[in-house]
């Protein structure tokens with residue numbers, strides 16, 4: 001689900017520039033490369049930025065697999081290992097279940113490769129919302145903004 005001004009997946013210079021693909025067994029893969037702009041301690045990723053990357057990866061999982069608008073209600077992160085600047089975090093996310101409007105997803109991020117050491121684990125509850133969520137609480141012309149920046153092909157799995 002793309003919006004070009006999204007901090008996670010959009011084209012904003014300071015953003016995370018994350019891209020997502022759907023793999024076998026409906027595992028959704030995202031990558032996030034930690035830059036100097038993402039530091040907390042010297043040379044290490046800020047935990048809040050890592051949480052942001054997982055929010056994006058998990059939100060993309062909901063968007064790609066369910067194609068329903070939803071927002072994060074709850075996000076939990078376990079920071080297992082430090083993530084140095086220059087590292088690419090390989091995030092694999094799964095849809096764990098749906099109960100009414102509640103959507104449960106989880107992910108783990110590995111250092112440097114898809115089979116690297118686990119550095120971060122996350123779980124989230126997304127809540128399905130109507131499009132009016134965005135037009136009421138965000139910009140009134142939110143839908144036009146989405147449409148003007150969302151190519152139809154970007155809604156395809158593995159465009």
Ligand SMILES: CCCCCCCCCCCC(=O)SCCNC(=O)CCNC(=O)[C@H](O)C(C)(C)COP(=O)(O)OP(=O)(O)OC[C@H]1O[C@@H](n2cnc3c(N)ncnc32)[C@H](O)[C@@H]1OP(=O)(O)O
Nearest residue numbers: 001055059069070071072073074100101102127129131146
């Ligand atoms: C055009 C395409 C655009 C597509 C654009 C997609 C953009 C994605 C962006 C990336 C993701 C984000 O960062 S989203 C931005 C960060 N998140 C937000 O801003 C959300 C702010 N919060 C809210 O707006 C609201 O609290 C909602 C929508 C989450 C829920 O409010 P609601 O609609 O009134 O629903 P409510 O009845 O309260 O909750 C529904 C069910 O979920 C449960 N629930 C709700 N929150 C929680 C919670 N924190 N922990 C446990 N459970 C919870 C409730 O108990 C209930 O369970 P039960 O009684 O049914 O059992």
